Amino acid sequence: MMPSEMMTRFVVVGLGVVGSSVAYWLLNRLYSSKEEDETELKKDADSDRKPSRARDNVVCLEDLTVSSSLSGDQVETLFMLLRSENPGVVERTVNTISNLAAFTTNQNVMREAGMLQEVMDILCSERSPAIQTSCCQALANLSLNLTNQPVLQSCLPYVVNKFIQSGEHGPGALSILQLLTNMTTMEDYHHYVYPAIPKLLQFSATQEAAVQLQALKVLVNLSCSKGSAETLLHSPVPPRFLTLLQSVPGDVQLRAMTFLANVISVQEDEVVSGTGDFKADSLHAVLYDNSGRDIYALALTLAVHSNEDIRKQASRVLVAKTLRYATQD
16 A cells, blocks of 8 residues: 555544544645645756757757758758857857858858848857857858858958957967968958957967967958058067067968068058058068168078078068168169
């Protein structure tokens, strides 16, 4: 006999002994306990279903990651997961979009479905740093498709402002720089990035190798445009900038020399020789004041470097410098 049945029998039989009021109280407590047990069971069942839904989301995202051509239903699933109230689901979904963007077909499908705007909205909604980093990485991958860039340009003011406020450590700055690198391959969007030039020059001398190289890549892109000349020449240069041309990893050395060669080569005479209010730590001062002699000497050394690309960029600097000195004489 079950304990509850025994209790019920005892109460009924014992009415005459304990009194009707006491028996009523005992019965009420008995059935109240049963209702509480049923409520707890319902809660346990609900909690069992929640992890199941989470597992379903993970399985769904894993299936999507290997898709080289998204279907309409899969796009709808991505939208649904992006709008989840669970930050972990949103982050994993954005990471999935980043992986899917490896395929050109998916880049086009996501643009036509309006998913680029959805990711940009999440980025600009001040979510967690992890989600924002994932958004920048996804947008960087999507920006490899030039057709996507006119859509993505609207997020650049926010991204540049975020970069200016960022530190050099952590993945946040690196993912932003990767996005800016891709968005500056064409001159159309250079003007958005002008406010970030001082910060880019600062990061070009950081000890964070990945951030340093990516900052130099953006500077190389910007230096190809004559429109960036004034901002570049007025921007402060870190004291150790010239050491990038010496004993540093080859990739950094090449980008630094290419940047300087571009700046020297593309400037118009009236810009270069102007008497503007250039400060002592400006790029103009490094290129054309006393430090300019140091660059010329470094270029002479690098002109016989073992790396052909570095030799080529050093030769560009030497030619531009020689022409300038000849003009001054």
